[in-house]
Amino acid sequence: MIQMFHVTKSYPGDPPVLTDLNLDIDKAEFVFLTGPSGAGKSTLLKLMFLAERPTRGQILIAGRNIARVRESSVPYLRRNIGVVFQDFKLLPTRTVAENVGFTLDVLGVPRDDVRDKSLKMLRRVGLEHKADVSPLKLSGGEQQRVSLARALVNDPAILLADEPTGNLDPALTVEIMNLLCDVNARGTTVVVATHDASLIARYQKRTLRLEKGSLVADEKGAKAARLMALEA
Numbered sequence: 487m488i489q490m491f492h493v494t495k496s497y498p499g500d501p502p503v504l505t506d507l508n509l510d511i512d513k514a515e516f517v518f519l520t521g522p523s524g525a526g527k528s529t530l531l532k533l534m535f536l537a538e539r540p541t542r543g544q545i546l547i548a549g550r551n552i553a554r555v556r557e558s559s560v561p562y563l564r565r566n567i568g569v570v571f572q573d574f575k576l577l578p579t580r581t582v583a584e585n586v587g588f589t590l591d592v593l594g595v596p597r598d599d600v601r602d603k604s605l606k607m608l609r610r611v612g613l614e615h616k617a618d619v620s621p622l623k624l625s626g627g628e629q630q631r632v633s634l635a636r637a638l639v640n641d642p643a644i645l646l647a648d649e650p651t652g653n654l655d656p657a658l659t660v661e662i663m664n665l666l667c668d669v670n671a672r673g674t675t676v677v678v679a680t681h682d683a684s685l686i687a688r689y690q691k692r693t694l695r696l697e698k699g700s701l702v703a704d705e706k707g708a709k710a711a712r713l714m715a716l717e718a
């Protein structure tokens with residue numbers, strides 16, 4: 487579903503942030519992406535979402551080479567990808583429900599359906615009661631859950647989440663992880679960047695570890711969990 491071949495990414499004027507990266511994530515896989523701060527996790531997710539372009543190498547999403555795709559095709563390709571990024575903010579002039587339904591609106595889904603689907607998604611993240619307030623009135627963790635609802639409302643083939651539980655207490659972290667596992671069980675490919683070693687230890691998923699822009703480990707299930715438990 488997501489393949490990278492010899493991908494290098496440099497931001498202008500700086501040494502490479504990612505160097506000669508190869509990876510292959512299957513359809514309906516659940517993958518944690520971990521590693522120290524500055525290792526390149528967010529950059530890697532941004533490459534998958536075409537928010538950044540690779541300096542070298544090939545990136546295939548669902549078999550299609552996106553490294554050289556025209557800027558005008560980007561919105562179309564993104565329709566199948568839900569994202570939770572810390573710098574993709576909610577729109578302050580719209581209500582929580584309108585934020586969640588925004589993508590569906592753009593796709594021309596009828597207004598009543600949009601409202602319906604948005605409320606259903608908000609219920610799943612435990613925020614139905616906040617549907618009609620401004621996102622400015624929500625806590626950080628609540629905003630994060632609204633972002634997740636917005637990313638999932640369109641039933642995307644791929645979900646990319648950057649520290650989706652970063653601002654949440656342990657109980658909410660479990661709820662959000664359950665939601666991600668549930669979405670994954672229904673066939674969505676899920677990639678979660680996280681610092682949280684205890685999360686990785688608990689959920690026993692494939693774990694890719696980045697250090698200084700290189701993939702240094704790719705472990706499945708129990709082995710990844712053991713390694714992370716040592717670190718936690």
Ligand SMILES: Nc1ncnc2c1ncn2[C@@H]1O[C@H](COP(=O)(O)OP(=O)(O)OP(=O)(O)O)[C@@H](O)[C@H]1O
Pocket residue numbers: 497498500503521522523524525526527528529530681
């Ligand atoms: N837009 C940018 N322009 C220049 N350098 C950038 C940009 N975005 C990220 N970098 C640099 O790329 C490196 C990797 O950053 P990235 O955000 O991908 O790391 P990360 O693994 O997500 O870290 P964290 O765990 O702190 O979120 C860092 O050294 C950062 O300074």
Ligand SMILES: [Mg+2]
Pocket residue numbers: 527528529648
């Ligand atoms: Mg990051």
